Amino acid sequence: MSQRLGVDIAIVGGGVAGASLALALKDSRLSVALIDRGSLQPKIPDLSCGIEQVDPRVFALNLASWAFLASIGIVLEDQRRFQPFNRLFVSDASSLGQLEMKASEIGESTMGAIVEHKVLLYSLYQKLQASNAACFEGVTIDSLRLSNAIETPSEITLADGTVIVANLIVGADGAESWIRKETGFSTNEWDYGHRAIVCTVACEKPHQKTAWQTFRSDGPLAFLPLPAMDDQPAVSIVWSIEEEKAAELLALSDQDFLSELANVSENWLGELTGVTKRFSFPLRQRHAKTYYQPGVVLVADAAHTIHPLAGQGMNLGLQDVSVLSQELLQAIKANESLADPKVLSRYQRKRKMDNLSMMAAVEGFKRVFEQKTLPAGLLRHLGMAGFDALPPLKRKIIHLASGR
Numbered sequence: 001m002s003q004r005l006g007v008d009i010a011i012v013g014g015g016v017a018g019a020s021l022a023l024a025l026k027d028s029r030l031s032v033a034l035i036d037r038g039s040l041q042p043k044i045p046d047l048s049c050g051i052e053q054v055d056p057r058v059f060a061l062n063l064a065s066w067a068f069l070a071s072i073g074i075v076l077e078d079q080r081r082f083q084p085f086n087r088l089f090v091s092d093a094s095s096l097g098q099l100e101m102k103a104s105e106i107g108e109s110t111m112g113a114i115v116e117h118k119v120l121l122y123s124l125y126q127k128l129q130a131s132n133a134a135c136f137e138g139v140t141i142d143s144l145r146l147s148n149a150i151e152t153p154s155e156i157t158l159a160d161g162t163v164i165v166a167n168l169i170v171g172a173d174g175a176e177s178w179i180r181k182e183t184g185f186s187t188n189e190w191d192y193g194h195r196a197i198v199c200t201v202a203c204e205k206p207h208q209k210t211a212w213q214t215f216r217s218d219g220p221l222a223f224l225p226l227p228a229m230d231d232q233p234a235v236s237i238v239w240s241i242e243e244e245k246a247a248e249l250l251a252l253s254d255q256d257f258l259s260e261l262a263n264v265s266e267n268w269l270g271e272l273t274g275v276t277k278r279f280s281f282p283l284r285q286r287h288a289k290t291y292y293q294p295g296v297v298l299v300a301d302a303a304h305t306i307h308p309l310a311g312q313g314m315n316l317g318l319q320d321v322s323v324l325s326q327e328l329l330q331a332i333k334a335n336e337s338l339a340d341p342k343v344l345s346r347y348q349r350k351r352k353m354d355n356l357s358m359m360a361a362v363e364g365f366k367r368v369f370e371q372k373t374l375p376a377g378l379l380r381h382l383g384m385a386g387f388d389a390l391p392p393l394k395r396k397i398i399h400l401a402s403g404r
Contacts, residue, residue, distance in 0.1 A: 003162045005134060007031040008338060009328070010156055010166035013173030014040045014137065016059075016117070017300035017317045019124040021172060023072040024325035026131040030332060033134045033164050035156070040137040042125035045118045047080050049230045054081070054200040055116035056279050058236045060211065060224060060311035062112040065318045074123050081119050083225050084110040087210040114211075114224050114236065136162065144169075144182055147295045150337045154295045168338040169296045170324070175286065177302035183293060189286035194219055195246035196308055197239040199278045200226065201261065204270030206233045211311075212268060218242050221264060222311070233269065237261070238308055240283060250278055283307060287359060291352060292344035299324055304355050316355050323350050 009025065011018045014036030022034045034040065046053045061069070066076060076082050088111060091098040103111045128135065136158060145155040146169070156164045171179030180187070207225040214221050219241040226234040239261075241249065249257060258272040286305045291298050300317030324347045331343045 004165065005033065005162070006153070006165040007033045007134065008166065009033070009168050009170060010035065010154075010164050011170045011172055012036075012141065012156070012179050013171065013177075013302065014038065014135075015172065015174060016120060016124065016314065017302075017321050018170070018172035019121070019128060020069070020072060020318060021170060021299065021321045021325055022133045023074075023124065023127050023131060024321060025328065026072075026127075026133065028329055028332065030328065030338075031132070031134075033136060033166065034128070035136045035139065035141070035158070035164070037138065037140050040125055040128060040135045042122050042129065043118075045081075045116070045122050047119075051200045051202050051229045051234050051274055051276050054226065054229070054234070054236070054276065055118040056198045056200065056236075056276065057117040058224060058226075059115050059117065059120065059314040060085075060112055061115055061318075062312075062315045063108065063110070065315045066113060068318050068322045071322075073127050074120070076113055076115060081116050081227055083114045083209070083227050085112060085114065085209045085211045085225050086110045087208070089210055089212045091212075091214045110209075111211075114226060136164070141178065144179075146183055146293075147339075150294070150339050167295075168328075171296060171298045171302040172300055172321075173302055175284070175301040175305045177298065179296065180288065180298055180302050183296050185293065185298065186289045187286050188289065189284060192240075192283040192285065192307065194240050194242055194283045195280045196283055197237070197241065197246055197249060197278055197280045199237050200276045201235055201237055201258070201272050202229065202274035203233045203235060203272050205268075207235055207269060212265075214265065216264065218245055222308075223265065223269065224311075232273070235269065238311075240308060243282075246280055250280060285359065287356065291348040292341070294341070295339045297324065297344050297347065304359065306359050312358055316358060319354070320347075320351050323347055 008030040010033045011021055012035050014034050018034060022032050025032055069076060086103040086109065088101045103109060140159045141156055142159045143157045147154045153165045153167050154169055156166065156169065169179065171177050173179055207223070209225055211225060212223040222238040224236040224238065226236055228234060249260065252260065254275050257278065258275055262272050284305060285307065288298055288303045291303050299320040303320065304316065306313050306316065327343055327347045328338055331338055336343050
């Protein structure tokens with residue numbers, strides 16, 4: 001006989017955003033179902049030394065994300081593979097311009113931390129085991145019946161016949177969100193014509209807790225600091241580059257790839273001595289025109305994706321989750337329906353402008369640094385050189401980058 005379960009909230013997608021939302025609601029009287037096609041079991045990540053064990057997908061979490069995760073019981077400092085950074089160094093390969101930003105300039109000891117995807121998921125899933133969330137793992141959705149009335153719940157039918165009846169459905173199922181597509185959310189989106197190459201690299205010199213980024217006419221390159229592996233400094237590489245050039249880089253031998261990487265980074269970390277398998281993914285900008293419809297709401301990558309050059313994608317997503325959880329908790333205190341447009345519009349109002357502002361800023365940076373003309377290069381050089389002469393503006397940018 002098929003199972004039928006009634007809950008207040010059904011979260012579709014058990015990644016970082018979905019699991020975080022379930023944990024943010026765990027101490028409330030709200031009943032939650034979390035649905036994912038993969039496993040929701042905590043799998044102990046291989047934390048043995050060596051760059052081959054590092055997850056190629058890492059997040060640069062700012063202080064706001066750090067604080068939110070702490071509020072739901074995730075203590076990043078407990079992670080062995082956790083690397084705080086207190087300095088951001090940015091350079092322009094075309095104009096020789098450069099600028100440096102330090103956490104100390106805003107009275108902080110750090111600007112954020114680099115955390116591996118698998119390590120963060122392990123911590124989240126551990127906490128989920130002790131929560132009252134009903135977890136449905138390894139299952140796909142067969143059909144969705146969305147209610148058009150606040151008083152009438154929606155229904156999700158899983159492929160195994162289980163029916164989940166929920167007052168509110170949350171789409172937290174990533175950039176290719178099934179929920180977003182199935183429910184007809186409209187988006188503004190476009191391809192960048194670039195791919196991001198990610199891998200882990202062992203290097204000669206210590207990174208000094210610095211996140212380093214150079215802007216090139218063919219795309220930005222970032223070195224993100226990691227804990228030392230086998231007592232050797234290591235960094236995570238995110239190289240966003242044109243499609244054709246990306247294919248060439250992926251086809252190179254490890255040694256030739258390291259030589260090319262050392263050349264474009266001007267040997268910032270000395271000799272590059274090792275590299276893991278390289279992965280790549282296409283870059284696409286996407287933003288839902290609205291974050292909610294009757295009975296359903298989108299968060300994180302399901303609502304918006306952003307170019308990785310500023311490392312803000314996960315930070316925006318976690319702030320979505322933080323704000324949505326606060327609005328839902330406030331709604332039950334005020335005896336409001338979770339699906340009430342007044343409740344969901346408050347979430348959208350608080351997050352949409354921040355997300356659009358960050359997306360516009362990143363797009364602006366990308367376009368400015370893509371300009372290959374001499375006047376554009378000169379303007380970039382003068383702008384970066386004069387940055388230190390404007391301490392209030394510099395502090396504002398550092399606050400923005402750190403989420404404080």
